Amino acid sequence: MSNLLLARYAEYIFWLARYMERAENLARILDVNETFSRDSRGMRNWHSIVHLCNDGERFQARYGEVTGDKVIFFYALDRDNSGSIFNCVKYARENARTLRPLISTEMWSQINVVYNWLKDLRPEDVSQHRLSRFCDKVKQACQTHAGITEGTFYRDQGWYFYQMGKQIERADQMTRLIDIKYHLLLPSVDDVGSALDTSQWSALLRSAAGYHAFRRVHPRGMNPKAVAGFMLFSSRFPRSVSVCLHEIQSLLAGLRTSFNLRGGIHASETTDEINAAVEAHTIDRVVAGGLHEYLDWVQCRLIDLTNALGADFFGAETA
Amino acid sequence: MKDTLAASFGRLLEGYDQGPFFDELFGSQGQLAPHAEAIRQRFNAIGFDELRGRASDAERELYNLGITFIVYSEAEAVDRILPFDVIPRVISKPEWAQLEAGVQQRVAALNLFLHDIYHDQKILKDGIVPADLVLGNVNYREQMRGVDVPFGTYVHICGIDLVRDEHGTFRVLEDNARIPSGVSYVVENRHMMMRAFPDMMNDIGIRPVEDYGVRLLDAMMKVAPAGVDDPQVVLLSPGSYNSAYFEHIFLAREMGVPLVEGSDLVVENDRVYMKTTDGLAPVHSIYRRIDDAFLDPLAFNPNSMLGVPGIMDAYRKGNVTLANAIGTGVADDKAIYAYMPRVIKYYLDQDAIIPNVDTRICREKDGLQYTLDHLHELVVKPVGEAGGYGITIGPRASKEELQQAREKLLADPANYISQPMIGLSVCPTLTESGVEPRHVDLRPFAITGDSTWVLPGGLTRVALRRGTLIVNSSQGGGSKDTWVLE
Known part of the structure; x- marks a missing residue:
C-alpha cells in the first residue's frame, strides 16, 4: 500500500521541483543581466533576456518598448506572464497544496510563506536598484525550500520524481544561462579577452555559484571556452549539465530497482542518448559546431525526456 | 455573584456578563461550574495584552500553515482561516458521558432507519414516518433499494449539531449524515492551543483528539468488502478548489492514504482502480467527500466532471465501499429530524438521550x-x-x-x-474591546465501522458578532477548542 504513488502526484511533484528550480534560476538570470546591463550597451542587454526566453512577441505586445524596469517586472512579478518568478512560485504552491498529503508540512508552509510574500510585492519593490536584493531573497527562498526538502521529504517514489524534475530543470536552465553570454552577448572580436569580457564571464560564473570552483580548476585567466566547458561538462560542479544527467540516470535506475516500476524505458533511453552525446563532446568540438545550436539541441532533448516521463509514469497518452 | 466572578477571572473578565444564557465556562447564572474552576484561574493569570498577543501569533501560524478554507469572491479564490478564539469551551466528564451515549444512540437509530427505508420500509408501513416524506425526498436514492452495506452502516462519519439552552440542556439541532465537515479544525485547534498555551493545559486532564485519523482508517478498513486482506483505502475529493480542501488533505494525511480525485479512479469490470506510476491498482474503501449527485455521471448528474463513471455499479455489487453510503441525505433532512425522537423509540425502544429542539x-x-x-x-x-x-x-x-x-x-x-427561539449558551470570547460572551454550538463527530466511536468534544463554533446566533463559517463564525475533562 505504501509503495504506490498516484500518477497525478508523480507529475505534480515533478513540476513542483521544476517550478522552484526555475524560480531560482530566473532570479539568477535577472541578477546576472543586471550586472551585464551596467555597461554602455545596457539597453541591448535587457533585450537579450527577452530573446533568450523566446518572449519577444509576447513582451512587445504587452509593453512595447524594452526598458530595464519593464523587463524586470515582466520576469519578476507579472501575473500575466506565465514564466514570471511570481507565477513559478504560484504554480509550485498550487502543486504543493494538492500534494500536501505527500510532502512535509514544513515544505508546504515555507512555499506558502514565500508565495504570500511575493503576492504583496509592488512593482517598485523590484525596480533596478532593488533588484539584486530581490533576487537574493528569491534565491534564498528556493534554497531554503531545497534544504527543507532534503531534510524532511520522505524518500519514497515521490522523492525520486521530485529530484528528477529538479535535475531536468537545472540542466535546462544552465544551458540558457550559458546562452545569454555566449550567443546573445557574443562579443566583437576586439572585446574578447578584454577586461569587460572577463568580468562578464566571471559574473556569469558567480550567478551560477560556480566562480570559486572554477578558479580552483583554472587558477589563471578567464577563457570563455573553459567557462562554458566547466558549466556544461564538469563532473563535480553541481549545476553542470553533465552532473544533472548522471543524477537523472541513477534516479531512473532507482525507480526500477527500489520500487520495481515497470515503466521508464522511454525515459531511460532518452537520458542515455543525451548523456552519450554530452560525453562524446569536448568544448572545442561544441564551439566549432556552434555553441548555441548545441545548447538548443540539449534543450529539445530535455523536452523529449519530460514527454517520455509523462508516457512512462504520469499516464500521458503516447503519441 | 459579581465579586466571585471578578475574583475568579480577574482583569480578563472584569465586568464580564453572561446575560440570561448558560455559560460554557461559568455555568448557570449564580452557580459557578466547579469543573472549570482551575481553567478560569489560569486564564485569570494571563493579562489581556498577553492573551491578545498569543492569539494573533496563533492566527498567523494557522495562515502560514495553510489551515484555511477557500472563499470565492469576484472570480478570485482567497484563503481564509477559520477565525480561532483562544478561550476554550469546557465540558465536564459526566456531561460528556451523557453526550457520548446520546450521539451513539442517534447514530444507531440513523443507520437502522436508513437500512429499513432501503429495504422493508417497516417504519413507513407502521405509519411512524409519513412515506411520502421519505420516498418523495430529493435525497432518497432509489438505486439503494435492496443494497446491503457492511455491518448495516450507512453513516460512517456523522456530525450532530448540538446547542445548549438557557437551562444548560443539550439539544440536537441538526443531524449531518452526508458529508459533515470541520473535524480538521478540532484537531488543528488543539495543536494550536498546545503550542500557544501549554501553561494553560498542563495537568488539567484534557482528553486527546489526535487519534481521529487512526480511528477513521480502522473503520474504513473494517467496512471494506469482505474477503479483502489488506484493503486499499482512499479519500476522494472534488479537488483543490473545493472550499474544504484543507480538511481533505488533513484526513488523507492523518489516515496515510492517497487523496484522489475522480480522474485518478477508473472502473473496469465493476471494480475500482486508481492510476499509479506503476499502472492500475485496486481500491476497496473510499471516504468520499463528493455529494451523491456528482459521484457517478452514469448514475446521477450526467454533467458531473468530478465523479467516476461506473462507480455506482461497482458499489451496488459490493466490490467497493463508499463512506458515507449513497442516499444518507434523506435521514438528515430537517423534515425527518422532527421525527427522530420517534425513530429512536421505534428501533431502539429508548427515549432520546439528547432531546430535539421542539419542532x-x-x-x-x-x-x-x-x-x-x-x-x-x-x-x-x-x-x-x-x-x-x-x-x-x-x-x-x-x-x-x-x-x-x-x-x-x-x-x-x-x-x-x-x-x-433558543437562547444558545455563551462562552467568554476575546473581542476587540475585551472578553465578551458569544453564542456557541457543538458538533461532535462519530465514526462507525461495526461500532460507534465519538471524538471527545467536537467542533465548538462561535458566532463572533455580538448578539448573532448563526455560527456558520460562511456567515462570520469562528471556532474554539473544546476541552473534555478526564
Missing part, C-alpha cells in the same frame, strides 16, 4: 397553524438548506421580513419547520 412540521396542518400564529416568536427554517441560509428568526425580524416569511410558508408549507 413543528409545517406540512402538518396543526404545525402550520401554530407556526403562523407564533411567527414572531419562532425560528422558521427551510428543510434541505445548509449553511444557515433562508432562516427567519421571528423575534429579530422586521414586519416586512415576517410578512415575507408568512408568504413563503403559505406558498410551500411542506418546505418548512419551525422551532422556538
Whole structure:
C-alpha cells in the first residue's frame, strides 16, 4: 500500500521541483543581466533576456518598448506572464497544496510563506536598484525550500520524481544561462579577452555559484571556452549539465530497482542518448559546431525526456 | 455573584456578563461550574495584552500553515482561516458521558432507519414516518433499494449539531449524515492551543483528539468488502478548489492514504482502480467527500466532471465501499429530524438521550397553524438548506421580513419547520474591546465501522458578532477548542 504513488502526484511533484528550480534560476538570470546591463550597451542587454526566453512577441505586445524596469517586472512579478518568478512560485504552491498529503508540512508552509510574500510585492519593490536584493531573497527562498526538502521529504517514489524534475530543470536552465553570454552577448572580436569580457564571464560564473570552483580548476585567466566547458561538462560542479544527467540516470535506475516500476524505458533511453552525446563532446568540438545550436539541441532533448516521463509514469497518452 | 466572578477571572473578565444564557465556562447564572474552576484561574493569570498577543501569533501560524478554507469572491479564490478564539469551551466528564451515549444512540437509530427505508420500509408501513416524506425526498436514492452495506452502516462519519439552552440542556439541532465537515479544525485547534498555551493545559486532564485519523482508517478498513486482506483505502475529493480542501488533505494525511480525485479512479469490470506510476491498482474503501449527485455521471448528474463513471455499479455489487453510503441525505433532512425522537423509540425502544429542539412540521396542518400564529416568536427554517441560509428568526425580524416569511410558508408549507427561539449558551470570547460572551454550538463527530466511536468534544463554533446566533463559517463564525475533562 505504501509503495504506490498516484500518477497525478508523480507529475505534480515533478513540476513542483521544476517550478522552484526555475524560480531560482530566473532570479539568477535577472541578477546576472543586471550586472551585464551596467555597461554602455545596457539597453541591448535587457533585450537579450527577452530573446533568450523566446518572449519577444509576447513582451512587445504587452509593453512595447524594452526598458530595464519593464523587463524586470515582466520576469519578476507579472501575473500575466506565465514564466514570471511570481507565477513559478504560484504554480509550485498550487502543486504543493494538492500534494500536501505527500510532502512535509514544513515544505508546504515555507512555499506558502514565500508565495504570500511575493503576492504583496509592488512593482517598485523590484525596480533596478532593488533588484539584486530581490533576487537574493528569491534565491534564498528556493534554497531554503531545497534544504527543507532534503531534510524532511520522505524518500519514497515521490522523492525520486521530485529530484528528477529538479535535475531536468537545472540542466535546462544552465544551458540558457550559458546562452545569454555566449550567443546573445557574443562579443566583437576586439572585446574578447578584454577586461569587460572577463568580468562578464566571471559574473556569469558567480550567478551560477560556480566562480570559486572554477578558479580552483583554472587558477589563471578567464577563457570563455573553459567557462562554458566547466558549466556544461564538469563532473563535480553541481549545476553542470553533465552532473544533472548522471543524477537523472541513477534516479531512473532507482525507480526500477527500489520500487520495481515497470515503466521508464522511454525515459531511460532518452537520458542515455543525451548523456552519450554530452560525453562524446569536448568544448572545442561544441564551439566549432556552434555553441548555441548545441545548447538548443540539449534543450529539445530535455523536452523529449519530460514527454517520455509523462508516457512512462504520469499516464500521458503516447503519441 | 459579581465579586466571585471578578475574583475568579480577574482583569480578563472584569465586568464580564453572561446575560440570561448558560455559560460554557461559568455555568448557570449564580452557580459557578466547579469543573472549570482551575481553567478560569489560569486564564485569570494571563493579562489581556498577553492573551491578545498569543492569539494573533496563533492566527498567523494557522495562515502560514495553510489551515484555511477557500472563499470565492469576484472570480478570485482567497484563503481564509477559520477565525480561532483562544478561550476554550469546557465540558465536564459526566456531561460528556451523557453526550457520548446520546450521539451513539442517534447514530444507531440513523443507520437502522436508513437500512429499513432501503429495504422493508417497516417504519413507513407502521405509519411512524409519513412515506411520502421519505420516498418523495430529493435525497432518497432509489438505486439503494435492496443494497446491503457492511455491518448495516450507512453513516460512517456523522456530525450532530448540538446547542445548549438557557437551562444548560443539550439539544440536537441538526443531524449531518452526508458529508459533515470541520473535524480538521478540532484537531488543528488543539495543536494550536498546545503550542500557544501549554501553561494553560498542563495537568488539567484534557482528553486527546489526535487519534481521529487512526480511528477513521480502522473503520474504513473494517467496512471494506469482505474477503479483502489488506484493503486499499482512499479519500476522494472534488479537488483543490473545493472550499474544504484543507480538511481533505488533513484526513488523507492523518489516515496515510492517497487523496484522489475522480480522474485518478477508473472502473473496469465493476471494480475500482486508481492510476499509479506503476499502472492500475485496486481500491476497496473510499471516504468520499463528493455529494451523491456528482459521484457517478452514469448514475446521477450526467454533467458531473468530478465523479467516476461506473462507480455506482461497482458499489451496488459490493466490490467497493463508499463512506458515507449513497442516499444518507434523506435521514438528515430537517423534515425527518422532527421525527427522530420517534425513530429512536421505534428501533431502539429508548427515549432520546439528547432531546430535539421542539419542532413543528409545517406540512402538518396543526404545525402550520401554530407556526403562523407564533411567527414572531419562532425560528422558521427551510428543510434541505445548509449553511444557515433562508432562516427567519421571528423575534429579530422586521414586519416586512415576517410578512415575507408568512408568504413563503403559505406558498410551500411542506418546505418548512419551525422551532422556538433558543437562547444558545455563551462562552467568554476575546473581542476587540475585551472578553465578551458569544453564542456557541457543538458538533461532535462519530465514526462507525461495526461500532460507534465519538471524538471527545467536537467542533465548538462561535458566532463572533455580538448578539448573532448563526455560527456558520460562511456567515462570520469562528471556532474554539473544546476541552473534555478526564
